[in-house]
Amino acid sequence: MEIRKVGVLGCGLMGSGIAQVAATAGFETVVKEVSDDLIAKGFGGIEKSLAKFAEKGTITSDQQREIRSRLSGTTSFAELADCDIIIEAIIENLEEKRSTYKQLDEICKPETIFASNTSSISITEMMTATSVERQRRFIGMHFFNPVPLMKLVEVVKTILTDDDVYEQAVDFGKKLGKVPVRAGDKTGFIVNRLLVPYMLDAIRALEEGVGSIVDIDNAMKLGCGYPMGPFTLGDFVGLDTTYYIAEIMFNEFREKRFAPPPLLKRMVLAGLYGRKSGRGFYDYKDPKNPTPMNLI
Ligand code: CAA
DSSP states (O other), rough: OOOOOEEEOOSSHHHHHHHHHHHHTTOOOEEEEESHHHHHHHHHHHHHHHHHHHHTTOHHHHHHHHHHTTTTEEEGGGGGOOEEEEEEEOOOOOHHHHHHHHHHHHHTTTTTEEEESSSOHHHHHTTTTTTTTTTHHHEEEEEEESTTTOOEEEEOOOOTTTTHHHHHHHHHHTTTTTTEEEESSSTTHHHHHHHHHHHHHHHHHHHHTTHHHHHHHHHHHHHHHSSHHHHHHHHHOHHHHHHHHHHHHEEEEEEEGOOOOOOHHHHHHHTBBBBBBBBEEEOOTTTSSEEOOOOO
């Protein structure tokens, strides 16, 4: 089966980015959300991103229009029934995901590949909400924020994924213009397995007075050539998301390095989620000139 039509579940930051790269790669792409408002919001983000690429000359204005014409939004599951692959990027909640997959399994054609963009939930736990046949066609495809710019996709195989389906997904990742890496279904896959303990350790270093927010960020940026220091990155990813991933990883591995530090928990309890809430390790009152928060 050739992949021609792509379905995307969720039009948030990740879903809209995935839809954008699929349409840019030439695939007819339909995005499902729970309301027209959320579709409009997600598509607004896509327009902005495409406009940036057009401004830079990465795409022409004709291509910009063509990409846009390959994208459609819907609030109905039925419109995903004939997709060749569906990439799910809804809220990181196992029960929500299982119930979504169960409904989709009943209406999608038998060949449809199901892929989850989860960053931390076990693919196997989602997969078991579907029929035995579908479980062979169930994988993880984990993209990185901002999806239109980040070149990586982790393609995740469970112990039941068909080899052919897996290779097709790897190939599809390449067609999206990404570099696929192969990962097993272990919570956090490759990137978060390494990134999350690093980010948590930076918070512990701050708690222990090793350095300030700005100095720790600068140290890793300028000393290691990372594009963002750990606190800027945490604010960018979302501290609620980081906390949630850490909790899941801690539950899976029961290892201290995955345990969220008390400061992170308190920040999330206080609503300091990072950029999206206006405050995290930095205050984004002036988004171009964030100032460090006084947290210790
Ligand atoms: N679409 C199109 N263009 C975009 C864009 C988008 N969505 N976002 C940014 N750009 C453009 C900007 O307009 C800018 O263009 P100019 O050079 O013309 O000004 C250019 O990209 C560079 O952006 P910035 O100047 O804002 O900043 P930057 O040079 O630092 O690059 C970045 C931005 C690519 C995000 C870079 O900082 C980076 O790579 N950061 C690390 C991101 C990262 O680690 N992501 C992974 C997070 S972990 C995750 O996602 C997984 C998980 O499970 C938690």
